[in-house]
């Protein structure tokens with residue numbers, strides 16, 4: 094027979110104690126200041142207080158935490174909360190402590206002194222703790238399990254709450270292998286109630302959660318998925334002149350309110366954040382490529398309103414508990430309706446009017462289909478077949494595509510995707526399709542007329558590729574590879590994706606394996622061009638590893654932009670931006686010239702990220718060679734001098750086939766080689782620095798310009814030989830750099 098929560102001085106299994114709803118409400122009011130329970134809170138609390146297992150499905154921001162926090166307050170003993178992320182635990186513990194509630198979490202981020210104090214409290218026989226938060230990895234370690242058993246046998250374990258319980262299901266969108274091991278809890282603690290909480294579980298996942306956790310005759314509570322305070326809207330990238338400007342206008346016209354923008358790729362976060370900052374929107378990038386210090390300072394700034402907009406990958410995920418997020422934008426398509434619901438659900442947790450704006454792009458769709466089709470991960474080993482999973486992933490994705498490509502009520506689409514029935518009157522014009530049906534229909538019509546628009550078709554490049562998407566610089570996949578790492582480390586990284594990418598690195602056993610990966614990349618790209626009846630360049634396909642001039646130009650510009658951004662952030666730079674960009678690009682090129690463009694791209698991306706967070710001192714250290722050259726007239730400059738070790742980490746990621754960097758458009762910068770050539774060995778760096786001083790930053794091409802240029806480039810490259818090695822057509826006349834260098838040469842001659 095199942096017991097009850099422990100009564101002070103009594104054993105956990107000694108009986109049940111019923112609390113009147115009014116009493117529970119008083120506790121809610123006393124500790125949290127809320128006047129009444131929301132949704133299914135009261136029912137969930139009553140269920141676990143009566144000793145029943147409970148599965149509780151409440152929407153994002155619905156107040157699930159209260160379902161275990163109140164039981165912890167009304168009964169003796171400890172409530173163990175299993176939570177997937179340290180950030181989540183930290184937030185909750187800090188806020189509970191603020192309210193005078195004894196709560197702690199255990200993780201290796203704490204000092205050994207703190208941990209020891211917690212363990213001593215647990216061993217004391219009369220623990221003062223009410224809530225103890227732990228990661229799933231820790232909870233199943235033999236040492237911690239032994240400790241729990243001791244608590245249990247002394248009648249001091251009252252409830253085990255499993256937060257974000259959908260992580261246990263391989264069918265869920267955030268599967269974590271460590272959650273699977275929680276299935277032993279029911280056996281280990283047969284008469285302690287288990288409470289499983291989640292916001293996003295389709296019926297199949299709900300069943301999976303209940304059976305995986307071996308919940309016994311659970312009370313099943315399901316609140317509606319409807320988030321009435323969120324207005325849903327889709328914007329079509331292919332119909333916009335400039336998607337970046339559209340986002341910055343959206344944010345500015347909303348009064349620079351607290352917002353999150355989700356991007357698929359890290360580089361896009363950096364670029365978009367840079368653009369927004371330039372437009373006067375207070376923003377910062379957040380992704381797993383940034384070190385944890387930078388990330389936590391971005392998070393702190395955002396939580397305390399010093400930054401209003403975070404441009405993030407899904408690394409900015411569960412546990413982000415800011416109540417007044419007014420806008421959540423998706424710059425790229427999320428991978429499923431569940432992900433979308435979870436991410437957009439971070440808006441309006443205070444129940445105030447908020448917005449979800451999804452930017453739908455046909456290219457994004459193709460890219461995501463490619464990734465999903467080719468993802469082969471641990472999940473495939475756990476499940477019956479990788480094909481099945483890939484099909485499932487594509488089916489999930491098709492729901493979000495349908496959400497965007499349909500003119501019917503967005504709210505209804507979201508809610509119905511979770512198996513909930515929707516009343517026709519539910520929306521009340523609180524989505525764009527219900528509010529402006531004609532406009533949405535005409536936009537969709539227009540979208541169908543976009544050249545190469547392939548509603549419901551899949552691009553050949555995505556079908557044929559063998560590339561492992563785990564090596565793309567994206568962060569959308571599940572936290573699923575962590576089981577192979579030590580118990581606590583995964584959660585400490587705070588970001589499963591980072592771990593995934595680390596594993597991706599560690600899993601590369603040899604050059605042979607790397608080569609195999611490159612070959613796969615090449616094959617995919619070759620297949621694509623052959624499929625289109627083209628050769629990429631005359632005389633056959635070029636070596637895909639080689640770093641083309643166009644790529645170098647584009648990367649140079651990307652670095653220049655990042656330097657411009659750093660200048661905005663730091664007030665000034667220790668040396669000239671153009672010279673520094675050349676310096677950094679050369680550094681990356683020299684390092685990876687022989688290895689290939691994959692590494693080169695990664696190094697450029699890492700350098701851009703470094704620039705987004707470096708301090709003035711770090712900049713100074715890195716560019717000291719340039720500065721020294723600039724100030725020492727007598728020393729001849731060599732553009733080839735490279736600082737010893739660049740601080741930016743090297744990541745092993747690869748670009749998708751045919752991937753180009755967005756700046757390959759008309760406004761390509763000066764050819765790097767030209768730049769280097771113009772630097773005569775006897776010419777002082779100061780000349781370069783001074784002459785480049787009045788250079789203007791090239792403008793970012795609009796999405797449409799970029800696409801059309803991409804088409805033109807492709808056409809050109811199939812008709813001209815070796816176009817990449819030609820100097821690019823763009824001459825930065827206004828910069829003065831080339832002209833002045835040329836003048837300087839003339840003067841010398």
Ligand SMILES: Nc1ncnc2c1ncn2[C@@H]1O[C@H](COP(=O)(O)OP(=O)(O)OP(=O)(O)O)[C@@H](O)[C@H]1O
Nearest residue numbers: 127129130131152153154155156157158159292442
């Ligand atoms: N009864 C209530 N009345 C008013 N506010 C509440 C109530 N219960 C919880 N809240 C507040 O709602 C916010 C969201 O709660 P909580 O973080 O528990 O949501 P959640 O359901 O766990 O969401 P998520 O799925 O995003 O984790 C918190 O700030 C919490 O204090």
Ligand SMILES: [Mg+2]
Nearest residue numbers: 157158256257
């Ligand atoms: Mg929660």
